[in-house]
Amino acid sequence: MSSILIVTDAWKPQINGVVGSLERLAKELKQMGIRVEFLTPLSFKSVPMPSYGEIRLSLTLPHRVRHFIEDFDCDHLHIATEGPLGLMARQVAKRDGRVFTTSYHTRFPEYLQARYPVPLSFSYSWLRWFHNSGQGCMVATNTLEIELRARGFENLMRWSRGVDHKRFRPLKTDRLSPLSGPTFLYVGRVAVEKNIEAFLKLDLPGTKIIVGGGPQLEELQKAYPEAVFTGPKEGDELVEYYANADVFVFPSLTDTFGNVLLEAIACGTPVAAFPVMGPIDVIGNSGAGVLNKDLQIAALEALEVSREHCRDVALRYTWRASAEQFLANADQAYNPALPVGFRQGPSSASTSVGNHLNG
Structure with missing residues (x-):
């Protein structure tokens, strides 16, 4: 190939x-x-x-x-x-x-x-x-x-x-210092299928931050003026939001994976999510976050998760x-007789499948 x-x-x-x-x-x-x-x-x-x-x-x-x-x-x-x-x-x-x-x-x-x-x-x-x-x-x-x-x-x-471990890393700055803590972060598209309102409705201390753009942005800004909406962010500015938040909250019930989960834990930020497809597979029982049918409980308990351990889990991907x-x-x-691709994740280390450069 x-x-x-x-x-x-x-x-x-x-x-x-x-x-x-x-x-x-x-x-x-x-x-x-x-x-x-x-x-x-x-x-x-x-x-x-x-x-x-x-x-x-x-x-x-x-x-x-x-x-x-x-x-x-x-x-x-x-x-x-x-x-x-x-x-x-x-x-x-x-x-x-x-x-x-x-x-x-x-x-x-x-x-x-x-x-x-x-x-x-x-x-x-x-x-x-x-x-x-x-x-x-x-x-x-x-x-x-x-x-x-x-x-x-x-x-x-x-x-x-x-996940790019060099880009997404524990980058401590004063990016979020003006906000009252603890800080709870969401990063991703601002759209109805992402179930962001489930996060915004939570009774949590500190500040909720929404990073991203999408068709529901204006509606949610009006409905939840106490939350911080930054719009889309890229590069080190995005990394600063990840790395300086206390908890990354992932309210989606419909994602197949959730790349943002890996980006968050690579920055050392624990995840709070529902126990559904995506979070179950990426976070699971790895200890890099808390999964609970009650997202508020998950978010509060995630405050106690080791940030160093989150980074260690991300390094497996x-x-x-x-x-x-x-x-x-x-x-x-x-050639259907060939073995299927290996698996990587929180329960198994990455392994090589050999050289596939043969024509």
Whole structure:
């Protein structure tokens, strides 16, 4: 495997876990000698998605997507999202008999149902049709794999995530010193599916901080004027918020992984979350946070968690291990007899899957 084309409807200027994971995957694969190309909405005219203008929907046709795929001339095709580009790339690959893999990043049925009265059974039926058509569907966690298998998804492959330990680090500054403590932080999209109001409604001492932008930002700012809304942050400024908060609160009930969980604990900040998919897999019984059906109890108990231990748990996740796992899955799509990618997480150390640079 010497070259990979990744088709994704989620791309810059969006700031989210999907975009961040794909960018870091490409960086690691290139360092391993793999050529990585992207086909994104930036190559086409696009329109904003209704109710979520940050997401752009590409306006194109399958024959144009085929032209791009042929021009890239990559060894493997990976379709990362189920949007217009992903659908057309799947159509082209099926017609041309091309091997491809997909990945399941977002619990789209739950996100859609949070906005419109669309039955989960309908959305999952459509997603099952999409993902079962390839040679493998990559999922981030054991909990997600179990759920999707129960819903009839096939050929599931594990592809975990990593965290940049050099960037996300205990960076102590006076960034939050003007605020009354303790400080409870949320970082991520400000959207209804993130369940942020469950955090904002908590009766907690100190200050609640929301870092990020999204379609619900203005509504929540008006409803909760006592909270601090910073808008999106990047670079060391973002790291300062993570590293100087007392607790990172993750109220989402619908995330498949939660890259922000790793970013928080890499900065030494313990996590408070519900015991659901994502937090169960990333935090679990690692001791890097507290999971509780009562988020207020979780947030208060997390104040007692060792910050040094949080950092130690985060060090078990690396982007190199994630990239090697992705590459092993791509290899297996062509040779099902190969072992599936190794697993990394709070209960097991990362291990090498060997050299996948053979053509």
